[in-house]
């Protein structure tokens with residue numbers, strides 16, 4: 001097993017059941033926004049996939065949300081971490097969920113209508129290679145990443161937190177555009193999201209932390225609404241695009 005596989009295996013096998021349940025709720029919350037983004041971008045680009053594969057599907061939280069929204073009748077998932085793949089399989093929403101090596105997706109060229117790389121490219125040493133692999137198995141690739149090449153996220157404490165959760169790439173919108181272009185794809189639709197209050201407040205435990213989360217949500221949303229491109233140079237937003245061959 002590679003160091004990467006070990007890292008994500010540990011991440012999905014927390015010994016404390018309460019903490020494991022809390023992280024499950026955190027992933028379920030994130031999956032709701034991510035699924036909204038998939039629905040919005042597919043609608044904007046006029047894509048109605050019959051077959052969808054999520055590469056790096058984790059515990060299947062996003063597959064479950066995509067299934068609930070009827071995004072595609074057939075959903076498959078591939079994942080690096082065996083315990084995560086097992087949780088995803090047990091949800092019963094995907095036709096198949098398999099463990100893979102993080103490099104080669106065990107699928108034929110063009111086997112799917114849509115491939116999803118959601119919050120995966122920032123975790124991988126060679127994002128271009130995994131994006132090309134996604135574009136090999138599907139003509140359209142939905143990519144979502146946090147844009148962490150910004151003033152706030154460059155601070156030492158933020159970089160340390162990003163490293164703790166496995167982020168090794170820090171993108172801005174320009175870098176995402178370049179990645180998509182060099183992979184031989186074009187962007188059919190894109191969006192950014194400063195994230196809802198529930199996201200910013202999820203780990204807040206004290207009154208002070210809850211107040212900070214409320215202020216952070218309001219200030220960020222106002223800045224993002226007024227000047228979205230300037231805002232993403234100051235703080236992290238989630239960026240999603242639908243890239244087509």
Ligand SMILES: C[S@@+](CC[C@H](N)C(=O)[O-])C[C@H]1O[C@@H](n2cnc3c(N)ncnc32)[C@H](O)[C@@H]1O
Nearest residue numbers: 008056057058062080081102118119120123124
């Ligand atoms: C933040 S989680 C995202 C899970 C899911 N895609 C979502 O959006 O909810 C990152 C996932 O990427 C997976 N991962 C890490 N390196 C990978 C690689 N080289 N190839 C595929 N998946 C990888 C991890 O195992 C982990 O499940």
